[in-house]
Amino acid sequence: MEIILKEDIIGLGFKNDIVNVKSGYGRNYLIPTGKGVIASPSAKKVLAENLKQQAHKLAALKAEAEKKAEALKDVALTIAAKVSATGVTYGSVNAAQVAAELKKLGHDIDRKIIVMRDIKKVGDYVATIHFHKEVAVELPVKVVAENAPKEEAPAQEAPAQEVAAEAPAQEEAQAAE
Known part of the structure; x- marks a missing residue:
């Protein structure tokens, strides 16, 4: 079943695209929710005319999208x-x-x-x-x-602190002897 999309649908197509979908998806979801219409010959002619009239608007939308990109x-x-x-x-x-x-x-x-x-x-x-x-x-x-990163930093500092703490303890032990 060919459908003309009335809005962007992720994974299916963009607004004004003509897409092929399974009949049940088109009949039970896209058409009743207003997200698409049946792509009859007359609807395709209307779409082509609308696209001609909206060409400058579409160019502006594309330019805006390119700016964001x-x-x-x-x-x-x-x-x-x-x-x-x-x-x-x-x-x-x-x-x-x-x-x-x-x-x-x-x-x-x-x-x-x-x-x-x-x-x-x-x-x-x-x-x-x-x-x-x-x-x-x-x-x-x-x-x-x-x-x-947080685990590595304390792990590197810990041996230095232990060595620094052991040095005074060894000096005290030697002084006591």
């Missing part, structure tokens, strides 16, 4: 997560956490346009952000252990 070109995220001893995260790092980290950096990105697999291990990954159907940005995401 340019702002994120050099951004790389580092997300700290609680990690077990084997390097597996407790839970997972997902698009919502990536969106939250971007918001901390001053980029207000909707989590729904971020496409990535849930991350369950420490390492380097890539998240794709779709601003427009022709504009997408790949964002490097590095997942690190939340407590790893």
Whole structure:
């Protein structure tokens, strides 16, 4: 069944796209909720006319999307997560956490346009952000252990403190003899 989409649907298509879907999905979900209409010949003609009239608006939307993409070109995220001893995260790092980290950096990105697999291990990954159907940005995401740097620092300081504490004790012991 061919459907003309009336709004962007993640994983299916963008507004004004003609997509093929299973009959039940189109008949029971897309059409009743107003997210799509049947792509009849007359509906296709209306769509073509509307696209001609909206060409300059679509160009402006694409330019705005390219501006947002340019702002994120050099951004790389580092997300700290609680990690077990084997390097597996407790839970997972997902698009919502990536969106939250971007918001901390001053980029207000909707989590729904971020496409990535849930991350369950420490390492380097890539998240794709779709601003427009022709504009997408790949964002490097590095997942690190939340407590790893903190554990190493005290471990290195502890032997120095123990040696410093033992030195006066040895001097006292020699003085007592």
